[in-house]
Amino acid sequence: MVVVLWQQSQPSIHAFGWSFLTSRQWNPVTGQFGALIPVVGTLISTIIALFFAIPISIGIALFLAELAPPWLRGPFGTAIELLAAIPSIVYGMWGLFVLSPIMANYVQPWLKSWLGFIPLFAGPGMGIGMLTAGLVLTLMIIPFISSVIRDVFLMVPQPLKESAYGLGCTTWEVVRDVMIPYGRKGIAGAVFLGMGRALGETMAVTFVIGNSYHLSWSLFAPGNSIASTLANEFTEADGKLYTSSLIELGLVLFLITFITLGLAQLWLRSKES
Amino acid sequence: MIRRRQFVNALVLAISCLAAFGGLFVLIWILADVVVKGAGAINWSFFSQLPAPPGMPGGGLANAIVGTFLMTVTAAAIAVPFGIMAGVYLAEFGDNFMGKTARFLSDILVSAPSIVVGVFVYLVMVRTMGHFSGWAGAVSLAIIMLPVVSRTTEEMLKMVGPEMRESALALGAPYWRMMAGVVSRAAGPGIATGVMLAVARVAGETAPLLFTALNSPYWMHSMNEPMANLTVVLFNYAMSPYDDWHTLAWGAALLITMAVLIVNIITRLMLGRKRRR
Numbered sequence: 001m002v003v004v005l006w007q008q009s010q011p012s013i014h015a016f017g018w019s020f021l022t023s024r025q026w027n028p029v030t031g032q033f034g035a036l037i038p039v040v041g042t043l044i045s046t047i048i049a050l051f052f053a054i055p056i057s058i059g060i061a062l063f064l065a066e067l068a069p070p071w072l073r074g075p076f077g078t079a080i081e082l083l084a085a086i087p088s089i090v091y092g093m094w095g096l097f098v099l100s101p102i103m104a105n106y107v108q109p110w111l112k113s114w115l116g117f118i119p120l121f122a123g124p125g126m127g128i129g130m131l132t133a134g135l136v137l138t139l140m141i142i143p144f145i146s147s148v149i150r151d152v153f154l155m156v157p158q159p160l161k162e163s164a165y166g167l168g169c170t171t172w173e174v175v176r177d178v179m180i181p182y183g184r185k186g187i188a189g190a191v192f193l194g195m196g197r198a199l200g201e202t203m204a205v206t207f208v209i210g211n212s213y214h215l216s217w218s219l220f221a222p223g224n225s226i227a228s229t230l231a232n233e234f235t236e237a238d239g240k241l242y243t244s245s246l247i248e249l250g251l252v253l254f255l256i257t258f259i260t261l262g263l264a265q266l267w268l269r270s271k272e273s
Numbered sequence: 274m275i276r277r278r279q280f281v282n283a284l285v286l287a288i289s290c291l292a293a294f295g296g297l298f299v300l301i302w303i304l305a306d307v308v309v310k311g312a313g314a315i316n317w318s319f320f321s322q323l324p325a326p327p328g329m330p331g332g333g334l335a336n337a338i339v340g341t342f343l344m345t346v347t348a349a350a351i352a353v354p355f356g357i358m359a360g361v362y363l364a365e366f367g368d369n370f371m372g373k374t375a376r377f378l379s380d381i382l383v384s385a386p387s388i389v390v391g392v393f394v395y396l397v398m399v400r401t402m403g404h405f406s407g408w409a410g411a412v413s414l415a416i417i418m419l420p421v422v423s424r425t426t427e428e429m430l431k432m433v434g435p436e437m438r439e440s441a442l443a444l445g446a447p448y449w450r451m452m453a454g455v456v457s458r459a460a461g462p463g464i465a466t467g468v469m470l471a472v473a474r475v476a477g478e479t480a481p482l483l484f485t486a487l488n489s490p491y492w493m494h495s496m497n498e499p500m501a502n503l504t505v506v507l508f509n510y511a512m513s514p515y516d517d518w519h520t521l522a523w524g525a526a527l528l529i530t531m532a533v534l535i536v537n538i539i540t541r542l543m544l545g546r547k548r549r550r
């Protein structure tokens with residue numbers, strides 16, 4: 001797969017070289033293509049998603065592994081895992097028709113009135129944009145991260161936990177000082193797994209990110225990610241250079257996720273053994 | 274001091290419960306929206322008619338439903354045999370460098386971005402054949418299914434204990450009879466579950482179909498032409514400015530979500546019963 005992508009993106013690699021990654025031009029009319037904006041968009045939306053998803057996932061995993069009464073664990077775990085089974089396009093559609101009006105009418109004005117002096121929260125809130133895309137991604141990766149973390153928590157040996165409780169620790173202290181350090185690698189693996197998902201997610205992001213080629217400090221501004229650029233423009237691309245630039249974007253995305261997921265696997269593996 | 278610790282503890286536990294119930298709440302919220310908005314679109318013509326041009330009343334997604342069904346079945350027909358064979362290889366003879374590499378790569382491919390698979394199949398199939406086709410769509414779905422099927426097969430085979438293998442071998446059965454007659458029976462239900470889950474997953478995939486199967490407003494005559502499918506139709510309709518089309522898109526979303534969830538729940542129940550036994 002990598003070979004084919006590499007071969008087919010030769011025209012654009014020859015034409016732009018490394019500046020492909022640093023140029024913010026993306027103009028089919030003049031034949032200038034640079035990947036900076038989609039790459040940055042992909043990274044920012046992923047960072048937003050992880051920012052919200054990591055604490056929530058740890059909370060859910062903690063609930064499922066330690067707090068919930070046994071009869072509740074099964075159904076609850078299943079419900080969270082079912083969230084992962086909903087097709088991503090449904091998330092995207094829901095994000096566009098349900099979440100983004102809420103963002104535009106309530107959340108963004110509120111954020112703006114309190115935090116508007118920070119450039120991150122400046123500019124008009126239109127509902128669609130980086131922040132909304134990040135939130136939809138958050139919802140999508142929570143099930144993955146939390147179910148892996150739950151398994152990691154459940155693998156912590158019982159005697160270890162009980163001796164900490166025996167010393168008079170509260171539940172939170174056991175989690176913070178025993179369970180999280182014990183499963184550190186597993187948790188890192190889980191986070192990277194979710195990150196890999198978020199990086200490559202296409203449909204959900206395409207709906208809500210806004211698809212525009214402007215680099216802006218504001219999280220309210222529409223942007224673009226690699227996957228949504230591909231989804232929107234690939235069938236419409238004419239000319240060798242345009243197509244091969246898009247293919248090179250795909251190659252970049254594939255390599256980024258490959259490295260991320262590779263690290264995730266290595267960490268999860270070393271935990272098992 | 275103790276009071277502070279107890280307070281922090283209670284706070285964290287409360288946040289944790291909140292997170293868990295929040296997750297459940299979102300699940301219900303999304304499902305409720307999909308059901309409420311989609312239910313209005315579901316009627317007889319939704320299942321029996323071709324899409325209508327915007328502004329015209331009526332119209333359905335019959336061709337897309339058939340298209341999704343055909344492509345998913347074809348993908349399964351391609352991926353399941355290869356996936357199971359690969360899984361058998363990994364479980365039985367995979368304890369060497371090649372097996373480890375294959376396992377590592379397929380674990381990564383399971384969550385690789387599906388849109389890149391679409392680009393790949395576009396380059397390999399669509400460009401060489403010169404046109405978009407249902408076959409290309411099915412192949413890209415199959416590529417996504419393959420690692421899922423092979424990994425589940427491997428795990429299920431490994432769960433079959435050595436006692437059963439050894440007793441079969443001790444009765445004088447050759448290795449292949451042991452695999453085909455004994456181990457595969459024990460692992461069968463588990464593998465079937467894995468396959469069902471993989472099918473459910475690809476049925477809801479959109480990204481790899483965007484530039485392989487494309488879309489079409491007509492009935493297909495063969496798999497060799499652009500083919501309508503629910504998810505791409507959903508994408509196009511939801512992005513369109515027409516209200517009728519939005520309604521249809523919600524209907525499509527309802528159909529896909531329900532199908533996927535029902536398969537998931539059924540397979541989970543089956544697995545649960547097996548484990549308890």
